[in-house]
Amino acid sequence: MSETGDLHATVEMLAGKVRALEDQVEIMQLVARYGPAVDSGSGEAAAALWTEDGAFDAVPHLKMRGRDDIIAMVTGDGHQSLLGGGCGHVLTVPHIVVNGDEATGRSYALQVRWDADADRFWVFRASANTWRWVRTPQGWRIAERVNAPLDGTEGHREMLAPPAVSPLPEEE
Amino acid sequence: MSETGDLHATVEMLAGKVRALEDQVEIMQLVARYGPAVDSGSGEAAAALWTEDGAFDAVPHLKMRGRDDIIAMVTGDGHQSLLGGGCGHVLTVPHIVVNGDEATGRSYALQVRWDADADRFWVFRASANTWRWVRTPQGWRIAERVNAPLDGTEGHREMLAPPAVSPLPEEE
């Protein structure tokens, strides 16, 4: 009896740890899908990474709100011309802080472009990224992403500052 | 009795989730070993990331088939001269889709080179990567990797397109 009780407690504790690991890995994988989606021109696949009404601020040019705005960006002339010229959106694994059904993160994105004349690639942009993710019935989705160039602007580098108060450790 | 039965079911469910997490983390780690292996000139360590008859297409120059071809690339004059000049093969975490004992992925690789005269590094190549991994008795190994520059070539950027049909969720 009591042995089974102990086992129950251990299994419950393990289930909590597994859930926390799944959150981390699923969010890492969500972020890993962004670059391939936009660099292959797959607007719908990119938009599907966000919630229906998700936000994406590409500072300072674009404020996208909802999936249609993201599709419009990917299929738009600006982005299509980037793809034709040769381009990669290279994102890093974020620092991810999960708090129940929400999570926040901070990471980097490089936009690297091909220069056929110079016969080399060049770094168009290195940017700070902040993320807010939410757990949906279909899995984690992006609720808000802000992408801002690390060009010395104080507000952009402050996006990367660690959360003022760390959330409590997972309490299950 | 029935309580133990419930526990059995829960433990079995957890075992499936743990296996899925291990697959993701092991494949991430497999990919994380490529750069250090080739940039330290460790041909055998690089080759060991592939299956015995694994394939590696470095578009457009090289079609490697089997571990000996990969060792030959690492120990060859071209790669050795890269190492002498200063070079880093910087890979991102792929989007990984596991389907039983096989998995596929899409990611980026940067090849960054030192330019002593200009006193700076430069980006020789930013490329699309597709991967096919297989589970072996020794763990996950690369069955096929294709690395192709994102220089505007349509076929190269289409490598990054999301799988047309998502595989079913893991059914164990």
Place this chain on the structure above:
Amino acid sequence: MSETGDLHATVEMLAGKVRALEDQVEIMQLVARYGPAVDSGSGEAAAALWTEDGAFDAVPHLKMRGRDDIIAMVTGDGHQSLLGGGCGHVLTVPHIVVNGDEATGRSYALQVRWDADADRFWVFRASANTWRWVRTPQGWRIAERVNAPLDGTEGHREMLAPPAVSPLPEEE
């Protein structure tokens, strides 16, 4: 009885696998915090990633020993001027080898800087990184990091060579 015994063994085995996964993900996340900490000028947050007496060699210029040295680097004139000019420290996910309460790793770091005159970013440094982490009561911390430019120096690229002897698989 024997059924409960089997279950015990399975749960214990799962607990070991979960611990191994936690080690990997926690160390990945520890590394993911470095860039955001230093690029936002958060000296204390950067220092807190190390053990109290942790070491950080930024070859060839700086040998930091202990958290105060790391805070001094982040708040110092050199780093502050970098931040003002626009800068990103972009780190990759390391290959991580855990051995009990210690772990070692190898990865890359890019330092990318904004050039306002040329209206583009450039790669100041691509470097080999070696890490030694230790498990503390507060979680994994950096005991030692070495960061050395991949500029053709033999000793720097050899930092990336795989461990001569792989540690035994996790024995719990």
